[in-house]
Amino acid sequence: MVLSYFRNKYATTMDLEDGSLLVRATLEDSFFAGTVEMEVKVPDLEIASIKGEIKRTFNEECQEAIPLLQEAVGLLVGSGINRIISDLVGGSEGCPKLADLILECIDEVILRFTLPTIRETQSIDWEEGIEGMKEMLRKNPSMLGSCIAFAKDSSLIQGLELEK
Amino acid sequence: MSTLTFARSKIVGIECLDENSFLAHGVLDDYVYALELDVEVRLPDLELTSVHGRWKRYTTPECPRAIAKLQNAGTAYS
Numbered sequence: 309m310v311l312s313y314f315r316n317k318y319a320t321t322m323d324l325e326d327g328s329l330l331v332r333a334t335l336e337d338s339f340f341a342g343t344v345e346m347e348v349k350v351p352d353l354e355i356a357s358i359k360g361e362i363k364r365t366f367n368e369e370c371q372e373a374i375p376l377l378q379e380a381v382g383l384l385v386g387s388g389i390n391r392i393i394s395d396l397v398g399g400s401e402g403c404p405k406l407a408d409l410i411l412e413c414i415d416e417v418i419l420r421f422t423l424p425t426i427r428e429t430q431s432i433d434w435e436e437g438i439e440g441m442k443e444m445l446r447k448n449p450s451m452l453g454s455c456i457a458f459a460k461d462s463s464l465i466q467g468l469e470l471e472k
Numbered sequence: 473m474s475t476l477t478f479a480r481s482k483i484v485g486i487e488c489l490d491e492n493s494f495l496a497h498g499v500l501d502d503y504v505y506a507l508e509l510d511v512e513v514r515l516p517d518l519e520l521t522s523v524h525g526r527w528k529r530y531t532t533p534e535c536p537r538a539i540a541k542l543q544n545a546g547t548a549y550s
Contacts, residue, residue, distance in 0.1 A: 309487045309488075311485045311486060311487050312494070314483075314484070314486075315483065315484040316481070317481070317483075318479070318480065318481040319479065319480050321479070322476055323474060323477050337484075412480075415480075416480065419478055419502065419503070419504060420477050422504070423477075423478060426531050441532065455538070456534055456537050456541070457534035463533070464534055
């Protein structure tokens with residue numbers, strides 16, 4: 309059986325010498341090919357610069373959405389940014405695919421900074437690992453209820469006391 | 473030269489099972505997670521008739537409990 313549709317989306321993150329991040333996301337599927345690349349300042353996670361390219365698409369009009377990427381410059385990676393990007397870059401007057409690539413970059417930035425904590429909790433025995441996750445939740449209470457691992461009935465949050 | 477500090481790939485392929493249904497197979501693989509999903513969809517109303525997923529790599533022993541939640545999508549529409 310041969311495929312009738314194919315999509316490949318990949319993203320990478322690098323730490324630059326000045327401490328900022330260079331994040332790049334690329335989408336290539338049967339109908340569209342495009343890339344978004346942005347630099348993010350650390351530690352405030354401000355989008356310092358962004359550029360993008362649409363290499364293949366349905367209509368030439370799609371190219372007119374490229375300047376909209378600049379709407380993301382100055383935004384901080386944090387609460388509410390997904391909605392802002394979808395409104396400013398996506399939607400009927402923009403390009404949802406470019407907006408999606410920015411969101412993919414944002415997810416990369418968040419996971420880039422989550423990765424060391426996950427590595428740390430997995431490098432120790434399980435009981436200590438649970439304590440490490442509880443400590444992470446104490447520092448980031450917004451993660452409570454964010455997924456099944458941090459749901460009310462999860463073993464990971466049994467006995468968890470949050471700071472008031 | 474800088475090395476990668478994080479990377480993620482998402483791949484989806486769709487094949488037609490017959491003239492009224494198709495199967496989408498999706499894979500996510502990044503520095504933290506790895507999982508696969510098979511979704512069968514029936515035309516013409518794009519009804520999800522089957523959803524199956526497999527974790528390959530995850531972060532907590534609670535994560536596999538999410539596989540059962542996929543069945544909640546069985547009556548949803550694209």
